[in-house]
Amino acid sequence: MKTDRAVLRDAAEVLSSAGLRASIVVRDLGSGRQLSIAADDPYPLASVVKLPLALAVLQGIDEGRLDPARPVTLEPAERTPGQTGYSRFQHPTTVSIEDLLYMAVCLSDNTAADALFDLCPPAEVTASLRETGIAGITVRHSILELHRTLASVLPPEQMPQALALAIRASTRGGGHLIPQLDVSSANAGTASACVDLLDRIWRSPSLGGQKNRLRSLLAMNVMRQRLAPDLESDDAAWHSKTGTFLHLRHEVGVLEHADGRALAIAVLSESSVPAQRQPAAEQALGLAAKLLHDRVRSAAA
Helix, strand or coil: CCCHHHHHHHHHHHHHHCCEEEEEEEEECCCCCEEEECCCCEEECHHHHHHHHHHHHHHHHHCCCCCCCCEEEECHHHCCCCCCHHHHCCCCEEEEHHHHHHHHHHCCCHHHHHHHHHHCCHHHHHHHHHHCCCCCEECCCCHHHHHHHHHHHCCCCCHHHHHHHHHHCECCCCCECCHHHCCCCCCEEEHHHHHHHHHHHHHCHHHCHHHHHHHHHHHCCCCCCCCHHHHCECCEEEEEEEEEECCEEEEEEEEEECCCCEEEEEEEEEECCCCCCCHHHHHHHHHHHHHHHHHHHHHCC
């Protein structure tokens, strides 16, 4: 059996061959056994921010500040750009807060997420994280702000140039020419903090019914092209949230095995390849996560 060091070396080689810089944390939620690569490097979170947003909204529902059945009207002029859900709708739409949660988490709907941010602003989401004991994730802006910032640099049709700019303009310290890709002003977090949050969602008694509802939503995530092919099976259920923007490719989640064991996994990454579609990068992230997962699972058996 390979040592931890050998597994980490193999995973680093897989990532490097695909042009990726990545942080990966895998933790057995029962034993606490953990293996990681660059666990505390901060990244802009892209749509992974919808996970703490959903938790904060569910806390508001539990505390009676938000009614899950309350109708919210989404106007066409207020749509946030995106590839899924209400971001593609052409006419006024009325939907409940609870259904907005489904759309934001399971379909990564940007318009649904921003409707929730109107009800639970970024500062409140960050405060909720601090109350939950999570210091390594900070929420500073809506999803729309991310797209507004990009539009101020290059027009949408110049995506190749935008990708090249995103790659060249970042620094090893997390700075960036685009403010919403700079970890000091972006929605930002570390893989370690993401796993800590997942740990709370799965095991913290203080979260009550919120954790069960959120776990159910994560199980219904339809974005399954990244880590799921290497992790899930009939005997292992993957609950997750992805995040993709320009050169960023993330996924965080929990793999529940049929034997009752659960492993939290966070993968945050950025690519050095200026292309939108990168199947090799998706495959490399899945393989690297699986290498760490298999080592943690076998060592803790």
